[in-house]
Amino acid sequence: MSAIETTGHTAALMYLLDARRSTRRLIPATFPPDFAADLHAALRRVPSAFNAQPWRVVALRERNEAFWDLIVETLGSRLDGDRRDRYFQRAENMRYGGMTLLIFEDAARATPQDGLSASEARDQAAQSIGMAQFALWLTITAHGLTTSLQHWHALIEDVALAFAGLPAAAFRLIAFMPIGASGEQPAPRWETDGGFTREHVGALAD
Numbered sequence: 001m002s003a004i005e006t007t008g009h010t011a012a013l014m015y016l017l018d019a020r021r022s023t024r025r026l027i028p029a030t031f032p033p034d035f036a037a038d039l040h041a042a043l044r045r046v047p048s049a050f051n052a053q054p055w056r057v058v059a060l061r062e063r064n065e066a067f068w069d070l071i072v073e074t075l076g077s078r079l080d081g082d083r084r085d086r087y088f089q090r091a092e093n094m095r096y097g098g099m100t101l102l103i104f105e106d107a108a109r110a111t112p113q114d115g116l117s118a119s120e121a122r123d124q125a126a127q128s129i130g131m132a133q134f135a136l137w138l139t140i141t142a143h144g145l146t147t148s149l150q151h152w153h154a155l156i157e158d159v160a161l162a163f164a165g166l167p168a169a170a171f172r173l174i175a176f177m178p179i180g181a182s183g184e185q186p187a188p189r190w191e192t193d194g195g196f197t198r199e200h201v202g203a204l205a206d
């Protein structure tokens with residue numbers, strides 16, 4: 001790879017890292033024909049502990065509207081008062097993008113290997129699934145689309161499993177990612193320290 005190519009790749013990656021934001025108000029998107037294939041290609045390249053790929057990602061497109069109808073119905077029957085109103089509003093803001101990814105953990109692929117304890121294996125599976133979610137997020141961003149990571153599993157896990165046709169004994173809902181075009185300006189990024197400590201090593205340039 002030439003120096004010019006490398007510079008271009010670094011700039012593209014930095015652009016994507018910056019452009020990726022959480023968007024919680026979506027409007028209908030036009031999905032490019034290669035979009036689902038690119039999500040799949042991204043997942044195939046994600047590193048995971050023991051290369052076990054302990055996730056199952058279900059992409060809802062044709063049934064996206066039916067899924068959200070069911071979610072709203074479930075929220076209505078399980079919540080009340082202010083909390084119900086808040087979740088109704090969240091659902092209303094996120095349901096019309098056109099696609100939703102359901103991210104499950106696949107228990108059979110997350111079992112301890114190589115002497116790991118159950119909690120170590122669970123920790124490594126969670127890290128692996130985090131990698132998968134980030135790869136999906138960057139792929140979505142690269143297509144000019146947007147999403148967020150939502151954790152409503154306590155409320156809707158059983159419903160999402162049944163909708164995806166996955167057995168509750170073998171899969172857990174980790175999160176879902178509603179995808180669409182952005183219907184809001186992202187809030188300014190919080191200034192953080194990035195959690196990074198740099199040692200000065202030898203002759204490395206600043």
Ligand SMILES: Cc1cc2nc3c(=O)[nH]c(=O)nc-3n(C[C@H](O)[C@H](O)[C@H](O)COP(=O)(O)O)c2cc1C
Nearest residue numbers: 020021022023024130148149150151152186187189
């Ligand atoms: C592991 C994880 C869990 C998150 N859970 C939620 C969530 O349940 N709902 C939500 O709206 N955002 C969630 N977020 C998004 C974060 O709040 C967001 O990434 C962070 O505030 C930085 O904002 P940005 O994504 O716009 O850069 C989650 C992010 C991560 C990495």
